[in-house]
Amino acid sequence: MQLGDARSGKLAANIAAFGRxxxxxxxxxxxxxxxxxxxxxxxxxxxxxADLAAALEATLVCREQDRAVFAELFEAFFRDPDVAAKLLxxxxxxxxxxxxxxxxxxxxEALSPPRPATGAGQPxxxxxxxLDAAMTASEQDRLRHADFNALGAxxxxxxxxxxxxxxxxxxxxxxxxxxAGGRGRRPHWARTLREAGRSGGELLRLLQRRRRSAPLPLLxxxxxxxxxxxxxxxxxxxxxxxxxxxxxxxxxxxxHLSDLGPAFRLADTDHMLAAAGAAIDDYGGGTRLGESLxxxxxxxxxxxxxxxxxVLLISDGLDTGEPEALARELDWLRLHSRRLLWLNPLLRxxxxxxxxxxxxxxxxxxxxxxxxxxxxxxxxxxAAIAGVMRT
Numbered sequence: 001m002q003l004g005d006a007r008s009g010k011l012a013a014n015i016a017a018f019g020r021x022x023x024x025x026x027x028x029x030x031x032x033x034x035x036x037x038x039x040x041x042x043x044x045x046x047x048x049x050a051d052l053a054a055a056l057e058a059t060l061v062c063r064e065q066d067r068a069v070f071a072e073l074f075e076a077f078f079r080d081p082d083v084a085a086k087l088l089x090x091x092x093x094x095x096x097x098x099x100x101x102x103x104x105x106x107x108x109e110a111l112s113p114p115r116p117a118t119g120a121g122q123p124x125x126x127x128x129x130x131l132d133a134a135m136t137a138s139e140q141d142r143l144r145h146a147d148f149n150a151l152g153a154x155x156x157x158x159x160x161x162x163x164x165x166x167x168x169x170x171x172x173x174x175x176x177x178x179x180a181g182g183r184g185r186r187p188h189w190a191r192t193l194r195e196a197g198r199s200g201g202e203l204l205r206l207l208q209r210r211r212r213s214a215p216l217p218l219l220x221x222x223x224x225x226x227x228x229x230x231x232x233x234x235x236x237x238x239x240x241x242x243x244x245x246x247x248x249x250x251x252x253x254x255x256h257l258s259d260l261g262p263a264f265r266l267a268d269t270d271h272m273l274a275a276a277g278a279a280i281d282d283y284g285g286g287t288r289l290g291e292s293l294x295x296x297x298x299x300x301x302x303x304x305x306x307x308x309x310x311v312l313l314i315s316d317g318l319d320t321g322e323p324e325a326l327a328r329e330l331d332w333l334r335l336h337s338r339r340l341l342w343l344n345p346l347l348r349x350x351x352x353x354x355x356x357x358x359x360x361x362x363x364x365x366x367x368x369x370x371x372x373x374x375x376x377x378x379x380x381x382x383a384a385i386a387g388v389m390r391t
Contacts, residue, residue: 011046012038018077019060025073026161027066033059049078065241065267144375147348149230160234162375164269168242169382170215171389173308173338177212184208216310216338218248219303221296223315224280225254225287231345231372232283233273235314238378240264240272249303253292254282259300289358290321293329304336310385314343314372319358326358330365339367341388343381347371 019034040055053074061070143159151159178184180191188207196203220239224232232252239250250260263275277283296303303309311333319326334340342362346352348371354363363369368388371377 011041014078015041015056018056018074021073021077022060022070025069026164027061027069028063028165029060065269068268068271144379146375147373148234148345149373151230156230156234159375160237163234163238163378164241166238166242166375166378167382168239169386170218170243170246170310171386172213172215174211175214178209179212180207181210182208184210215246216308217305218243218246219309219311219337220248220250221292221311221313221315222250222252222260223254223287223289224252224258224283225318226284227287227316227318228314228345229284231314235343235372236260236276237269237273239312240269247305249300251292251296251300252276252280253287253289254280254285255288255291256282257292257295258282287315287319287358288321289315289319290323290326290329293333294325297329297332301336307336307338309337310389311337311340312343313340313362313366315362316344316346317342317354317359317362318356319361321358323357323361326361327365330361334365334367339389340365341385342366342369343372344369345371345373348373 015038016034019029019037023029037056037059040059041052044051044055046052053071056074057067057070061067143155143162146155146159148156148159178188180188186209188209192203192205192207195205195207220243222228222232222236222239236250239248248264250264252258252260258280260276260279263272263279266272266275330340344359344362346359347369354360368384370381370384370388372381
């Protein structure tokens, strides 16, 4: 059978539509991967569904966190034998009388029918915003500079998915461990002699010891109080994707401290957000940063690695505790970390001054204050952190 021949089948069109559905679900898929998936399907055939799924996953998925989304979307997309005739715009038809299975939000949005466009003169509705490759450059620029707190529901979901694609380069420092290299101050005799043994005992080069470089370990403290409610979820999703593979300790604080380490060990960001929501029982309440830092010092002080930890404290500084207690705990945190950076969404306001009691203490004790209120600021965060580290 010739793949894509209208006389014998439309598998190529189905695979192209499936690739576009994956892209709507937030999986990075381009035209070259879709073409490669078509070639793989022609070689594997469609006799066994499991073999076809494995071939498409190997060609369309490049990140571990997207495998679960692929498996769920593949099962839903190819469950109907007439799907090629019915899916004209990445829409999976509902079977009459059957219950819709429970799916993760990214898969549910990718399979949902496209919403009708608004006509001229009609007000733009919040539900009209969707993740689409045809999104205009001006719309992308608007969302990059839009404050997270001013987004509508659909825009918020879109920006949350875009935030997961932003990288965060953490500054590196030299560690005590060494490795063999061409430059260094001392010979690396063990590696040199091993290489000489491979060449019949002849010493061809003298390897030198040089110190390894590694990213700074991270301690992330996220404010989940009522004033930070719109920022907390989005910043947690951003940090989960941007700091993947780094040594990190993550805590949420409101009226008390909550350990998010088990949630951040999950590979999928949607699963992480669900686990974090279950672990945080004071979400949307008040802020008592001083008491939360005291709990960190008493129960988790070993999470800070030998004065090398980079602390990212995400809060608006509207603390309800005593400023003297907060100042004492921040002094201890500064003493046991390399840098204490205050990521403050209120910096979106021109002429912002930390006049609240907690904000004034944070302003005095932190090594730097950075803005994190839109996508553009998140994209510039790595450069801003590097600038503070150099001072």
